[in-house]
Amino acid sequence: MATILMAAPPLAPRPIAAWSTPMAFFDSKEHRPALKQLQQSAPVARSRKERPCDGCRKRKSKCVLQEARRCVLCEFHKQDCTFVEKAQPRKRKLEDGSLCESTAKKSPTSATVSAGRTQTQTPAVVVASVPVARKPFAVDESLSLQRHRHCKLLGQTTALDASLVGLGAFNDKNETESRVGTLRQVTGSEFFSIHADADVPIPDDEARALAEIAAIVGQHGQALIDIYFRNVHPSYPIIQKEAFLDRVRHGDKQFNPPLLAAMYLLALSWWDQDPVLSQQTKPDVLRLEHIAISSLTFAMQRPKMSAVQAGLLLLQRAKSSTWTLTVQLVALGQDIGLHLDCSDWSIPLWERRLRKRLAWALYMQDKWSAVMHGRPSHINGADWAVQHPTMSDFDESIPAVVTDSSAEDTDPQSAKGRTIFMQMITLTSIMADVCSTFYSQTARTESARAGRYSTQLVLNRAKPVQLKLKEWFAKLPPECKMDHQTLGTTGPLSSTGYLHLGYFATEISIHRRIVQSLDPATADPYMLYICRSAAKTRLISAMDFVNRLRPEHLQAFWFFPSATNFALIGTFGALLQATSPGREEAGFYESRLREYKWTLAVSSKKARWIGDAVEVLEANAELLGGLGEKPVTVVAQPRKVAQEKVVQVLDASMAAPQLLQQEFDFLDGEEEEDDEMMEVDGW
Incomplete structure (x- = not known):
């Protein structure tokens, strides 16, 4: 069995390396950060006449055999390398396709809409008939938004001690291999285990879900995405806009189905107010919501920020605001470390900013859901280390990616939305104090014990909270x-x-x-x-x-x-x-x-x-x-x-x-x- 050589262990976590433009970027899977080093050091691939192994065929990955007739990826995933399964028939390309295909050429609806309102239209997707060299997608350079891998936080009380994990041989991505999988170091004492999505089989086909979503939305996908970023994103900025649009521009078809469906669902709230869309047949909201919720159930088995984003957007719909889903999202957020301070983590700057915004959105969801449903909050202040966001945390620019973020930074509407978001965080913290001061079981018990003096006790405790609220x-x-x-x-x-x-x-x-x-x-x-x-x-x-x-x-x-x-x-x-x-x-x-x-x-x-x-x-x-x-x-x-x-x-x-x-x-x-x-x- 061939041995995979690892780099010497660094003294401290290295910063995420800047992107380097490859000579050609025709196969995005070939350039996954987790596998790039393995493939670059592997033997030359056999000719196309030789079929790939069963594992690589399922993963749709390049199959590179070693001398022992065991390919590099099967060696990496510690699985048998077999050649027994029959080849699956090729799938036809969808005529309506996903968001990317539906926006390859501008729909008449979205083109007409732009004439009736001043807005910045999302750039049309580049048709991939002729391969164009480009840098890897920003999400694949991240920790918690990779398209083919997901991560889980290694807590301080787990069987893997941080001091021992830190002895591993880390490469330039701050990752090391172990018997329990790939481990990634983000700071001196924080580690994540990294897992391939293919290692967590789920009874759902993301491609089929995306096809159903595209069939429901039809030619209106582009217009709905424009509506979302115009009406929702400014005051609820939980998505990295430029990373999302970068994938749209370059024809990426691997969007998270529940996230895409949730964005469409929220945008449909303004369907009747649009002078052009209101004349069209409205997409089936109930069917779209069903797909979003069912696909989210499967997506949560592979913890990523995109699953948290999808859940939060679904919860913004009044009929979908359930306590159970809120609790699941809190657990999912803790799984990927959203409750921690990521200010000095060795991850891209844009991801650190997004993590902070998303973490506080999750915090607000938990606290206000507790008010709505009369339940105890699941986020404990003693375990919450996220710093309050500043205006710089709303900068969505990504190095080496052409964006419109500079124009948005000076847009008064965007600036107003960010201020509202930050003010709502502070207000939510005060409401959390109100709930713990007056409505917790401890507070109610103490009030009952006060007997005839319970009102005086309540008044005494109300004054500091009320003054804090008035000051806000x-x-x-x-x-x-x-x-x-x-x-x-x-x-x-x-x-x-x-x-x-x-x-x-x-x-x-x-x-x-x-x-x-x-x-x-x-x-x-x-x-x-x-x-x-x-x-x-x-x-x-x-x-x-x-x-x-x-x-x-x-x-x-x-x-x-x-x-x-x-x-x-x-x-x-x-x-x-x-x-x-x-x-x-x-x-x-x-x-x-x-x-x-x-x-x-x-x-x-x-x-x-x-x-x-x-x-x-x-x-x-x-x-x-x-x-x-x-x-x-x-x-x-x-x-x-x-x-x-x-x-x-x-x-x-x-x-x-x-x-x-x-x-x-x-x-x-x-x-x-x-x-x-x-x-x-x-x-």
Whole structure:
């Protein structure tokens, strides 16, 4: 058996070598980074008259025999090298083909669309009838986006100790061979095991899935990809745009099926708003979604960033936002090390930037899904080491690849979207604090133990979180204000709506817990008045925000929890109605809830997904039907008198009067700040 010679072990991980242009690049599989060194040092291949071995035929790889009649790739994969299987008939090339083939020549639809709107069209794919020398695809130089290999993180407690793995003989790609497979070192203490996709057999044919996707989308693939990068990507940049378009330009047919289907699905949300596409027959959304979900199930068995990307995009669709898939994606992200700080890893710079953006998108998915479904979060802060992104992390340029990224860096719409994405990360961190402070099992247990003082405990804990939230709002950049108009952009759509809706959902989650802690049987009536007045103020502000949403907000991209956040406003109003002490107050909330439901119903004509929130409001209304008749109450006393009396009636032996007075001051200032915030925000 021939021995594969490895390079001497380096003292430290070497940086990823820059691309070098090969003399010819006709067979992309021949130039896989993991196999390039093996093939370059192997014997000369036999003539084409000799058939390849069974393994290479399945892999569609070049078969290079050694003297012992065992080919290099079978030696590499540690499998038998046989010549017994019959050759499979050649498959016809698809007429519609995949994304690449459908965009080889511009479809009439996409060509017409460009005349009606100003946009940067994705360059048409180069027809591969004449081979053109080119550099390897950027994804094949990466760690977690290679087309033929996938990786898994070797954690600190596994049977392979990092100190021992570091003794391996690493080549110029920081990889070494071992009995458990190829090991790759990305930093002094972090290692991954690298596996060939062919080593993980799955009962699915990616080529068939891509063909089905292409058949469903037809000639509209190019137009939908343009829509995706125009409407979704700016404020949800989890794809490396230039790496993706580089593959499209050069006719790569090995796209990840669930990722491609998910991109199409999101783009189809704007089908009816397009003046040309709306006149065409819309692709079968349900069939496309079925293919995306089923192919994602298989793709997750080969951990890659593309599978995480596909899952996150699918979860942006309201009907697809399931808790189970979210948990699977968190596990998948940990499998490829997205929870780690990759700042000094020996991987391409563009991949480090993409990893950071994708990691935070996964973080937000986990935290807001926990809010939506009332579940505990699966991302632990103690094990989260990802640094917050900066503007430089949104640079999508790739060395030696001709791109339009420089133009996008100066595009106001793209810059605005990136700012929204970063602000949503900070807001999500605050919401995570709210959930752990008020809704964790530990917090609920402590509140129950506090008994009659539970409201005071909740108020005490609410103040620091509330102040942090107000500080976040006060520091919002101008481009994140609701009234901000972006000059020179390609369209009027603005995604600032989902950011502000998330803010109100966070505010309401705090006051919801305060109201839940109030017990009319034991609480002082003046305390009830103060807390309920503050809650009423927040509800009115949130409803007024929804009333002021314009079409450019409603038709833009909305983050996945938005339908739930709209519903949370209505749920909070229903809670206040149900706990109202008298008939007059209950009637007020009933009236406001009817108005709010009408507003959402009208808004759903521009954004159909809002209909899910309307259903929740209808369900709440049915439950409120069982609410008994409220008694007639006297007019409540003024706020200031209420504060003075509640402090007077508190037990003098308690240490709480001064603290409680501070909490009242804190709640008392909310009503005034609401008006100020709305003025600052331009509403």
